[in-house]
Amino acid sequence: MFTRFTQLLYVTLLSCLLLTGCNQQPTTNTVKDTRPATLPQLQPGEAVATFAGGCFWCLEEELQLLKGVREVVSGYAGGDLENPTYEQVGTDQTGHAESVQVYYDPKVISYDVLLDGFFAGHDPTTPNREGPDVGTQYRSIAFYRTPDEKVRIEAAIQRENASEHHQDRIVTQVVPFKAFYPAEVYHQGYYRLHPDELYIRKVSQPKVEEFRERMAKWLKPEAVQ
Template identity: 70%
Template sequence: MFINRFASYLLLLTSLLATSCQQRPAGNASAEKDTSPGKLPTLQPREAVATFAAGCFWCTEAQFESLRGVREVVSGYAGGDIENPTYEQVGTDQTGHAESIQVYYDPNVIPYDTLLKAFFVGHDATSLNRQGPDVGTQYRSIAFYRTPEEKAAIDAAIRRENESGRYSRPIVTQVVPFKAFYPAEVYHQGYYYDHPDELYVRTISQPKVEKFRERMKNWLKPGVTS
């Protein structure tokens, strides 16, 4: 009986490790990946920027890119102590950064409050330093604010979420002033769409994106299905 349970535990652990956001893509050697930093887009007239951390950025990038009024989403790192960190450095859980996304959007089309709704819809904000199989402070929940008005909006959204009755635990999202955002390596940008058959994307990211789109269906771009 003990041997069977131990074998089952090892199988489960192996499966989780095989579907981790930090797991290197199979058959994709470093020499084949563009590890240079991604580029930040130029801010357009009447456009605003929002920055969030909500677990693996492969998933959250695809979620927010689905929304009407969002022009571009960049995956990267924020909330840490060093400049221009690499994916490997952030993965050590020692730099203080979280996998984050930076959202370039038109507030006349999609209000900041709607982005906050999407943020809480897209991940489990009651999970401390973990989203599914991804464990570590680099996967913590953070809403970065740039103005006092954004901080007030985040605080109000957290109160609403806590009072909604949807959760058995309190929201653990950090509310942090924005300081710097460093784009992740080029090969991480658009990862969800470029690797649809990868195990992590199929088993972890895709169900989360589909659930997100169903709950945010009134805000999806034309042609994006839930």
């Protein structure tokens, strides 16, 4: 009897998470600002990197915690449709993945450390899914802008495969960067703005805490708990 109850409880919880996943509309009653966010201006000496690793709400929060990272913007990359909307990307037909663009100071944090943070921030072993979120828009991608970045991404994948962080092999795509389209304003900073949402509490928060542990020595002072 207890076993059957446990199974039913698990199925119910899983169903709730699926219904409140990253592809669902926010449950807040506030009016959503659906205008595309504005990309920040690149500052002197600053570099930019673009990654996709499941729901962008979580990955944005994680990488924003790192020293040397000035800003992280949620958006879309990897597809062909120009200026896609959240709803269009959610159809799994645009080729885009939910992505983040990171503006950082390479004198403070290297691209290699940023890659370590990217791999620590999601499960790069599940093709076309991340936890309860399923579809090509949730695939893992590291976009490179130069041949050197491609080499560094491939080296980071080798490090991850050689580590004990994952039971399965890395399936992250290594793709040349073409374009990044910022997501709607209401997606930016979503993790911090909606701490009580079921998806954030049950899916995102545990991932962020695990990220904090693995990247502890690279956290900003104000991000250390």
